[in-house]
Amino acid sequence: MNILMISDVYFPRVNGVSTSIMTLRRELKALGHTVTLVAPAYDMGEAPEDDIVRINGRPVLMDPEDRLMSLKSLKALPQMLSAQSFDLVHIHTPFLAHYTGLSLAKAFNIPCVETYHTFFEEYLYHYIPFLPKALMRYAARHFSRRQCAQVDGLVLPSIAMDEALKRYGVRAFSKIIPTGIELSDFSHCDPDGFRRTHGIAPERPVVVYVGRVAFEKNIEFLLLMLSQLRHSIPDVLLIIAGEGPAEAKLRKTVEGLNLAANVLFVGYLERATELPACYCAGNAFVFASRTETQGLVLLEAMALGVPVVSTAVMGTRDILTAGRGCRVAEDNPVAFAATLQEVLTDSTLRARLSIEARQHALDWSAPQMAQQMLAFYQLAQQQFMRSAQLAEV
Structure with a gap:
C-alpha cells in the first residue's frame, strides 16, 4: 500500500504521538509498504528525509513546543502530492492535520482513517483553565x-478510549489497535553508567518517571506521594525525564515540599541509549496520569524489566489490569506511597515483577500491531468502495 500520514506533531517534538507514528511507519515500511508523512518543521536541526514533508509554521501560543503549520503550505499539498497515487490517508491529530487530511482524501478520492490519540475531555482544561471545566468537557465531546x-475509520489505542467515545455518542466504524513497542529498542541498557553520570549511589533507591512534563500527566501527584514515601525511605530519589510546560511549577512544588534532595530533573534523553539507561536506573517506574489513551512508557519500562507502580486510569488499564509486572496503586498519595514502599523494600518481589514485566511486554510488539493496522486499512478501503458504489446507484 501507499499510505499518506499527516500529523500536527512529530519528532523532534517528543511525545507519545510522535513515538506512535515513528513506530508504525517503521513497521509498515519493513513490511514493504510506502509511507509518506506530512508534519511540522521545527527548525531544530531535524535531518531531511525523503518520505517526510515538513511544513513551516509558528509556535503555538499556549504551548510553544508545538507548531501551527502554515495554512498556505497545507493548501498546496494536493497539487504537490498528486503524482504519488496514495491508497489511503491516515490522520494522527485533530487540529489542522485533521481538516487537511480530509481535504487530501477527497482530492485523491481515497479513504481516510484517524487515530484518536488524545483524551481531550481532560487535556483541554489544563491549557484553557480560565474557562469552566464543564464547558470544556462539552466542547471536547462535541468536537x-x-x-x-x-x-471512514477510527483507530482507538485502548478499550477505555473506545468506551469514552461510545459515551459521547460516536458510532464510527472503529477498531482498537494499541501502539506497539519496538522490543529491540528496549532490550538492553546501562543503569550503572547512568547512575555514575548523574552522581547517584549504586545502592540508593530510585524511582523513575518518563514522559512529557505537562499538567495533564499528574506529576504533582507523584511529588505529593514522594513527600509521604520519604518518611519511610528518606533517601529515595525520583528522576523526572522529560520537558514541558509544567516544569517551572513542579520545581516550585519541589521547593515547597522540601524535596530538592529527592528529585532530579534530567530533561529529554536520547532514545537509543540514554533513555533505556534511565529506565533501568530505577528500582521502579511510577506513573499517575489520568488522561492517557494508552500509556506507552509503561510498556517501555516493562520491556526493560523495570517493575511498574501506577494508577490504572483510562488507557493504562489495558496494560495494567492483568497485574503482570506491576502493582496498581490507589489514586491517592498515601496509598500510592505504601504500594511503592512495598516494591522498593522487597527485592524478591521486584525480581518476580521484573520477569513478569518482560513477558507481558512481548504481547505488545510493534510488528503484531502493524499487521492489525494493515488489516484495518483494507477494511476501510472496502467500506469506502461500498459507499462509493451505493452513492452511484
Whole structure:
C-alpha cells in the first residue's frame, strides 16, 4: 500500500504521538509498504528525509513546543502530492492535520482513517483553565463526535478510549489497535553508567518517571506521594525525564515540599541509549496520569524489566489490569506511597515483577500491531468502495 500520514506533531517534538507514528511507519515500511508523512518543521536541526514533508509554521501560543503549520503550505499539498497515487490517508491529530487530511482524501478520492490519540475531555482544561471545566468537557465531546463522524475509520489505542467515545455518542466504524513497542529498542541498557553520570549511589533507591512534563500527566501527584514515601525511605530519589510546560511549577512544588534532595530533573534523553539507561536506573517506574489513551512508557519500562507502580486510569488499564509486572496503586498519595514502599523494600518481589514485566511486554510488539493496522486499512478501503458504489446507484 501507499499510505499518506499527516500529523500536527512529530519528532523532534517528543511525545507519545510522535513515538506512535515513528513506530508504525517503521513497521509498515519493513513490511514493504510506502509511507509518506506530512508534519511540522521545527527548525531544530531535524535531518531531511525523503518520505517526510515538513511544513513551516509558528509556535503555538499556549504551548510553544508545538507548531501551527502554515495554512498556505497545507493548501498546496494536493497539487504537490498528486503524482504519488496514495491508497489511503491516515490522520494522527485533530487540529489542522485533521481538516487537511480530509481535504487530501477527497482530492485523491481515497479513504481516510484517524487515530484518536488524545483524551481531550481532560487535556483541554489544563491549557484553557480560565474557562469552566464543564464547558470544556462539552466542547471536547462535541468536537470529538463531529470529527469522528467525518472519517471512514477510527483507530482507538485502548478499550477505555473506545468506551469514552461510545459515551459521547460516536458510532464510527472503529477498531482498537494499541501502539506497539519496538522490543529491540528496549532490550538492553546501562543503569550503572547512568547512575555514575548523574552522581547517584549504586545502592540508593530510585524511582523513575518518563514522559512529557505537562499538567495533564499528574506529576504533582507523584511529588505529593514522594513527600509521604520519604518518611519511610528518606533517601529515595525520583528522576523526572522529560520537558514541558509544567516544569517551572513542579520545581516550585519541589521547593515547597522540601524535596530538592529527592528529585532530579534530567530533561529529554536520547532514545537509543540514554533513555533505556534511565529506565533501568530505577528500582521502579511510577506513573499517575489520568488522561492517557494508552500509556506507552509503561510498556517501555516493562520491556526493560523495570517493575511498574501506577494508577490504572483510562488507557493504562489495558496494560495494567492483568497485574503482570506491576502493582496498581490507589489514586491517592498515601496509598500510592505504601504500594511503592512495598516494591522498593522487597527485592524478591521486584525480581518476580521484573520477569513478569518482560513477558507481558512481548504481547505488545510493534510488528503484531502493524499487521492489525494493515488489516484495518483494507477494511476501510472496502467500506469506502461500498459507499462509493451505493452513492452511484
